[in-house]
Amino acid sequence: MRLTTKGRYAVTAMLDLALHSDHGPVSLSDISTRQEISLSYLEQLFSKLRKQALVTSVRGPGGGYRLSRSHNEIFVAQIVDAVNESVDATGCKGRSDCQSGSTCLTHHLWCDLSDQIHDFLSQISLEQLVMRNDVRQVAERQNFEVQLGCSEKDKISAAMVD
Amino acid sequence: MRLTTKGRYAVTAMLDLALHSDHGPVSLSDISTRQEISLSYLEQLFSKLRKQALVTSVRGPGGGYRLSRSHNEIFVAQIVDAVNESVDATGCKGRSDCQSGSTCLTHHLWCDLSDQIHDFLSQISLEQLVMRNDVRQVAERQNFEVQLGCSEKDKISAAMVD
DNA sequence: TATTTACCCGACTATTTTAGTAGGTTATTA
């Protein structure tokens, strides 16, 4: 099972895209600023997301990325799958050759777990995430911080220490 | 989320312990042979399992490890927790400081997922695993292989290629 | 058409984690 910042970043970035999709394509540098993810790293992730047809790109000034389909047709599992190879909990990628060619003692348990995780993440769409209160609150805070800019933000942080 | 061979090995070893618990303590070298896990690595894992009071040890000849309580009172989640720090899917270990001190956009989603996984693995006891058909079959094969010994096993493998 | 914006791509790198080694010490039993 592999679920690290790579998968988390991808979902976060896609959710950012969904949240800001009403004014044309969203540039990676915008996402980078709002979500504090390195631009080059985002480029790598979006290359994979594009190949899996989860986003479409628009080049040139004013360009960026757009979700390739409706918010309720994109699920978290698809995003994680696109950047990680899989959300597989087995060590043998389901091939049952975990113990020198044969099945290991706990193979079926990890298969069950993989299914469980996959089912859970397959049921959560971007639409659902956008509607959540906790997501809306964080998004609002992020928009506010970006408006302030870094220097102003630092001043406030410094002021709050006093 | 961290579920790698470390956690898988630990559960496999504990299940092996449960399967062979009827003739006194089980030595790590036995587990090492049956499950093909390096002895030194097993020692590291059992050090943690012992500290979490999941097993008790018996030193000296004929010694080994015993499960510290009944098979239906030890759950997979406890084993994985003992060797990994946690089955946490968040990047901030639940502290909500994922985005430079504040909560990141997808924090709550990963909390939900962590709960989901933990609940699932908390419901599976060693007892249940021991009863499963797939587990019994693999265990039987392993006992047979150990009886043959390595050299005999290689001969059979070689014969099967012809 | 020049310039800017932003996607696109491959190679490289520091850090961390995993998985495993090596070499010893302590306790128990035969």
Added chain:
DNA sequence: TAATAACCTACTAAAATAGTCGGGTAAATA
């Protein structure tokens, strides 16, 4: 006291993660 097996510390190779860097290429605007 010899053998066995737990116990402990430190080290290490390999892999994965989380980036960086340096160049492209395509499209829009001025």
